[in-house]
Amino acid sequence: MRTQRIGIIMHGITGRMGMNQHLIRSVLAIRDQGGVLLSDGSYLVPDPVLVGRNADKVEAVAKAHNVARWTTDLDAALANPDDTLFFDAASTKLRPELLKRAIDAGKNIYCEKPISESLSEALDIATYAKSKSVKNGIVHDKLDLPGLKKLKRLRDSGFFGRILSVRGEFGYWVFEGDWMPAQRPSWNYRAADGGGIISDMLCHWRYVLDNVVAPVKAVSCLGATHISERWDENGNAYKADADDAAYATFELEGGIIAHINSSWCVRVRRDDLVTFQVDGTHGSAVAGLHSCVSQQRVNTPKPVWNPDQPQTMNFFDDWEEVPDNAVFDNGFKLQWEEFLRHVAEDAPWSYTLLEGAKGVQLAELGVQSWKERRWLDVPALEG
Structure with missing residues (x-):
């Protein structure tokens, strides 16, 4: 079975949603099943690096779920060219700044909702992502x-x-x-x-x-x-x-x-x-x-x-x-699989940051x- 790796920077995984739905039931479940099947017959396998401010909490999550990589240094994680996707499930107030930093680092981005606390910020970050030609998506899990x-x-x-x-x-x-x-x-x-x-x-x-x-x-x-x-x-x-x-x-x-x-x-x-x-x-x-x-x-x-x-x-x-x-299957996992295909081979994807801005x-x-x-x-x- 042919596989290819995708490095995912996961921020906000010590919270309830980030850990349970996105890390455990989505990214790690996809990893453990052997990856996401692509159109050429190969499998795209997630390789996450967990990022957070509290070293003890992040390390504990990593060890509990057999994740080899974790850090408290977001800048270093964003600087790694081998990790091409940034995911955020932390607080809404911090999200626009985090997404912009990830876009500036050339990362494709996927995030929880809402994008921001205001429509103007949401539109700004959606427009910025489009101008930088990065793949972008927001969770529409329901x-x-x-x-x-x-x-x-x-x-x-x-x-x-x-x-x-x-x-x-x-x-x-x-x-x-x-x-x-x-x-x-x-x-x-x-x-x-x-x-x-x-x-x-x-x-x-x-x-x-x-x-x-x-x-x-x-x-x-x-x-x-x-x-x-x-x-x-x-x-x-x-x-x-x-x-x-x-x-x-x-x-x-x-x-x-x-x-x-x-x-x-x-x-x-x-x-x-x-x-x-x-x-x-x-x-x-x-x-x-x-x-x-x-x-x-x-x-x-x-x-x-x-x-x-x-x-x-x-x-x-x-x-x-x-x-x-x-x-x-789990709704979060299904959307992760769709977005990973979108990143890897430009498969159709509808739930962009602009769609997220509609919610805001x-x-x-x-x-x-x-x-x-x-x-x-x-x-x-x-x-």
Whole structure:
């Protein structure tokens, strides 16, 4: 089996997402399977070097996962011509500067979202990457979730007829950190550190709606900071001043109305941590992370409103599971494989930094809508 190496500088791999989804379940999983199959029959094998500020943490991750190379010297890593790809999953505030340094070093770049805290910065770095002719990409991981792939399959088949509306519910209870440790990092809840659920999640909802349902044309958003005091990783109380919930309505192309609630202050009583219901003239479907159920027009029950008697119908029984009909791999890993092929042989790739800027744009408009208490159009981005 013919192989070729690709050196990947991985920054931000001591955090939850960087370590679990990108390092372990993507890059190392690709390495351990023998690489990514290219069109010439050879396999592209990742050779990562882990980079971070805390030597003890980075070394521990490297040793635990059989990664030979690690360093705290980002400049030295960027100076190595044998490593041609830079990946970042660290904090949003630092990302534009890090990406620019990597581009200046001639590296192709791949990163977590959002690109930056502002649209102007996001467009600047997207334009800069294009001007320097480096391959660039941003994670759109939810598009490869089995549930959303099935939902898109239904849309593409014409199952819904004319799509009318979308209802999304995302979130769970994130503990405050006093009597029970929080399951998300404390910076998420501090505005000065780039926290906030609007900037975090509206980036996702932009590419989900654009690609699975229809392009977003306008937004109305109401944010909230429901819990104003939390406790950090060291048990110290701090002021939580970033938005921890967002209630957003979107107008999509074709007159479709979408409403998505995002909250870290909600207790879950639904099929999954995120669900999307799409209703159309000929059918409806509800997708979670992995499953998707549908209900056709001819199979729709006919309930009658009667508040004087207990409900006897079980509405969950009237939905049919959409079959897998395929083996679904980890969504992060699939996109890593696609991007690696793009870098190695210019295979098609859609999720550039400009697409990532669209997510930042929607988040920025969401915050503006909240502050001004009004609808805002979503202009087309050129780049």
